[in-house]
Amino acid sequence: MKKKLTLGIVVAMLMILGICACGSPQVQSSSDAPSAQSDASAAASDQPINWSPDTDCSMCHATEHSSLTDAAYLLANGHSDMQCTECHTDTGTLTDVHSKVTASDTKGAKRLKKTEVAKETCLSCHEADYTPEATASVTALTDSEGTTVNPHDLPTTSPDHETILCADCHTMHSTDTVEESAQSTCLGCHHAGVYECGTCHD
Ligand code: HEC
Ligand code: HEC
Ligand code: HEC
Ligand code: HEC
Ligand code: HEC
Ligand code: HEC
Incomplete structure (x- = not known):
């Protein structure tokens, strides 16, 4: 929560800075190009991922992904052929849970808070x-x-x-x-x- 708020403030500040830079004729054009580029990529990674059961889960849930094939996780290993969503079946709630998740939120989740595997x-x-x-x-x-x-x-x-x-x-x-x-x-x-x-x- 705290992290998200901080990120929000930083993003807001960047946007204000961006607007100032555009409106200000004194800004050197040489420094304009890279700053416009990083603004664009910041905007892209700030977009919600538009989650669906077909989304690639591994980029954000690396531990869970590797647990399905890592011998140290013996039980999950028995389920290595399964799709994540065969156990995580609550598509409606998962869509909700990911509704504000952006491409840069790759830390995933530490435990199930809103869903369970019945x-x-x-x-x-x-x-x-x-x-x-x-x-x-x-x-x-x-x-x-x-x-x-x-x-x-x-x-x-x-x-x-x-x-x-x-x-x-x-x-x-x-x-x-x-x-x-x-x-x-x-x-x-x-x-x-x-x-x-x-x-x-x-
Ligand atoms: C871009 C990163 C990203 C991708 C891709 C992604 N997730 Fe997540 N996922 C998250 C984040 C961040 C959270 C924690 C959200 C929160 O707690 O607010 C989360 C939470 C979850 C949870 C916990 C739900 C609960 O009960 O709290 C499950 C289960 C989950 N994801 C499954 C999946 C599955 C399955 C896929 C692929 C179909 C997937 N995720 C794709 C980032 C991602
Ligand atoms: C789509 C079918 C499927 C689902 C759903 C599934 N499993 Fe499995 N499970 C398997 C298969 C296949 C194996 C490996 C073969 C075996 O040992 O039966 C396995 C292995 C296991 C084993 C080890 C069995 C042994 O003999 O050592 C346990 C324990 C287990 N699963 C528990 C669970 C639990 C708990 C859930 C729900 C969270 C679950 N499984 C969901 C198919 C499934
Ligand atoms: C055989 C059933 C099963 C499969 C397949 C499965 N999960 Fe899980 N998942 C669970 C269960 C049960 C939990 C509750 C915590 C636990 O048992 O470790 C869980 C917990 C989670 C959590 C909460 C954080 C955590 O580690 O406890 C996330 C995120 C998650 N799973 C994502 C995934 C992703 C991504 C995949 C596919 C790569 C996947 N799961 C495949 C059953 C499954
Ligand atoms: C061997 C004795 C013993 C057993 C058995 C026991 N408790 Fe306790 N329980 C205690 C003691 C001692 C405390 C601490 C009381 C305190 O600090 O006021 C406590 C505290 C609690 C509290 C917190 C109460 C509070 O006011 O903060 C809960 C809730 C509780 N126990 C529930 C249970 C439940 C449910 C069970 C059975 C599943 C159980 N206990 C079994 C001895 C026991
Ligand atoms: C969500 C809380 C909860 C969990 C988790 C839980 N119990 Fe209980 N258990 C209770 C309560 C409450 C009682 C009722 C005690 C009573 O009536 O005095 C109880 C009673 C029992 C009894 C006595 C039953 C009887 O009537 O003789 C046994 C044995 C027991 N539990 C074993 C377990 C074991 C083993 C586990 C772990 C697999 C477990 N419990 C997990 C809450 C819980
Ligand atoms: C209170 C803990 C507990 C719960 C709840 C529990 N199990 Fe088990 N289960 C065990 C233990 C302990 C073993 C024995 C593991 C061993 O011998 O390696 C076991 C063994 C198994 C096995 C392997 C059986 C075999 O023939 O080797 C499967 C499959 C299994 N459980 C599935 C389930 C399913 C499905 C559920 C829910 C409906 C469930 N278990 C609920 C503790 C539990």
């Missing part, structure tokens, strides 16, 4: 894999009292558990292991490292 998207290919049996022997989710929870069979007693997405554990563009991501997902609410609340809170 369970249904993952299940459309993995229905048969998402079974309690697939994770029956996983012990990574064991709390300080020794309670072990099967990650594909979370207790249904808390509606909060329904908000947990596949990707909260199976991150796509991170090198964290599924066990690490799963544990930190639980800790997000079970902050005391115990899979209960009522023993300490009403």
Whole structure:
């Protein structure tokens, strides 16, 4: 936010300077040409990119792009043939998110703020894999009292558990292991490292 405001001010100042330069006959013509050129390229990189699912994503989301083929990102690597928009399906919101993005905004995004990758998207290919049996022997989710929870069979007693997405554990563009991501997902609410609340809170 702050950055954008600053950029806006700089752009506004450049525009004012540009107008002054044009209106002023004293300006040397030798310095006019390059300044007109840099004004033009500044204007081009300042234009919204007019995002669509066919836009080349890699120039701004380099990490996510390389994660699909880099062996360090084992999970994303299993999805290397996929188009970005097969998981990032919310075209309407993504068009909105990119509506003010310009060609010079190549830093991309650090996390999903306005969209999510829904369970249904993952299940459309993995229905048969998402079974309690697939994770029956996983012990990574064991709390300080020794309670072990099967990650594909979370207790249904808390509606909060329904908000947990596949990707909260199976991150796509991170090198964290599924066990690490799963544990930190639980800790997000079970902050005391115990899979209960009522023993300490009403
Ligand atoms: C010119 C640079 C650029 C291009 C090209 C681009 N993006 Fe982005 N993208 C951004 C920036 C900058 C943000 C952060 C916007 C913000 O938070 O205001 C972003 C945000 C996102 C987000 C986060 C959405 C959320 O939930 O907050 C996703 C997902 C995303 N882009 C996917 C894509 C995909 C897929 C493509 C290609 C079809 C693409 N982007 C092309 C710059 C770009
Ligand atoms: C278009 C189909 C498709 C979608 C959508 C998809 N995947 Fe996959 N996924 C695959 C394929 C193909 C593989 C590699 C082959 C395999 O091991 O099943 C794979 C591999 C995996 C693996 C590793 C499986 C193993 O045996 O080690 C996991 C975990 C996984 N995907 C989770 C997800 C999650 C979570 C999502 C949603 C964020 C998702 N997938 C979306 C097709 C898909
Ligand atoms: C609470 C964390 C968590 C959630 C939520 C979760 N998983 Fe898993 N999943 C795991 C763990 C842990 C494993 C075991 C990984 C291993 O053995 O390497 C696993 C294994 C898998 C596998 C590989 C299965 C195999 O046969 O090897 C797939 C595919 C998968 N999950 C898909 C999904 C999908 C799809 C969803 C959402 C509907 C989902 N998972 C939700 C933690 C989770
Ligand atoms: C198999 C599904 C899948 C594919 C394919 C995929 N993504 Fe993602 N993406 C996710 C998930 C899930 C997240 C949430 C964070 C995570 O899991 O790492 C995410 C997060 C993001 C974010 C937020 C920043 C971040 O790294 O967390 C951006 C930007 C993004 N993806 C862009 C892309 C682009 C660009 C491509 C294509 C080069 C792509 N994604 C391909 C599933 C996918
Ligand atoms: C969004 C918040 C949230 C997240 C994330 C979360 N939980 Fe919970 N969990 C709760 C709440 C709230 C309860 C209800 C506690 C109660 O009723 O006393 C609960 C209860 C439980 C219980 C006790 C259920 C029962 O009735 O016996 C277990 C076990 C548990 N969670 C395990 C987990 C595990 C494992 C994870 C990580 C995969 C996890 N939870 C993630 C909020 C959450
Ligand atoms: C082992 C005991 C213990 C367990 C179990 C526990 N908490 Fe806490 N919780 C605490 C303590 C101690 C604090 C700090 C209280 C304070 O600073 O006023 C706290 C603080 C909080 C706060 C912040 C409250 C505030 O007023 O700032 C929230 C919200 C909270 N816990 C929710 C939960 C939820 C939800 C669960 C279960 C998913 C849970 N806690 C499980 C002991 C526990």
